[in-house]
Amino acid sequence: APKVDVSSILVISVIVLSVLHYLHKISSYNRAIDYALRVPTYRNQAKAMAEDEGLLHKKFFKGLSKDEQRAAENKILRDIIESKLDIKGGYGKPEWKDILAIQMLTWPFHAGNFAYFHARRFYKYKVMK
Numbered sequence: 001a002p003k004v005d006v007s008s009i010l011v012i013s014v015i016v017l018s019v020l021h022y023l024h025k026i027s028s029y030n031r032a033i034d035y036a037l038r039v040p041t042y043r044n045q046a047k048a049m050a051e052d053e054g055l056l057h058k059k060f061f062k063g064l065s066k067d068e069q070r071a072a073e074n075k076i077l078r079d080i081i082e083s084k085l086d087i088k089g090g091y092g093k094p095e096w097k098d099i100l101a102i103q104m105l106t107w108p109f110h111a112g113n114f115a116y117f118h119a120r121r122f123y124k125y126k127v128m129k
Helices: 006-038 040-053 066-084 100-127
Strands: none
Touching: 006 040, 006 066, 006 100, 040 066
């Protein structure tokens, strides 16, 4: 049997799982934005906002083919929907703090803060009562 250090396998596994999880979160977020772009209510609201801001003016699309115009309009609408729509839960925008490896590295700090808060609260409200 090959002699392999178990800790290195665990570290590599955590890193690979973290990368896969982050990529999955990005994919979920993009799917949620794409869905919002297909819903007529959100699309019409974003189109109205873009027209109010002057982003969909015809002069910006001069010289572009129909497909390029459609792609540019979708990009503008996507940016507006991303900025205005509040997506939470499993489809929320991924942050670096959500990565498993980062959470594992910061766990002792957060556990210490949790213990300090509850010890101080116990002392303040039970012992010093």
